[in-house]
Amino acid sequence: MSQWLVLYAKEMLGMRRSYKWLWLPLVFLLLGIMNPVTTYYMPQLLEASGISAEAAAAIPTPTAGGGARQVVVPI
Secondary structure, X not given: OHHHHHHHHHHHHHHHHHXXXXXXXXXXXXXXXXXXXXXXXXXXXXXXXXXXXXXXXOOOOOOHHHHHHHHHOOO
């Protein structure tokens, strides 16, 4: 078991020195920001993709509270 701790410590040290650990939180932050934005523009995206107006109209218009809830609730 000690071997695994040594290898883990070595990998973490390498990630710390090369700043690879920085990308993981940045990617999750980007995905968290994109979710409310995508929800807001979804009706326009559906209309632009050729889906009928009736299908696009069936999607409710998002509110600011709904977008904030999407960001806060998963946390």
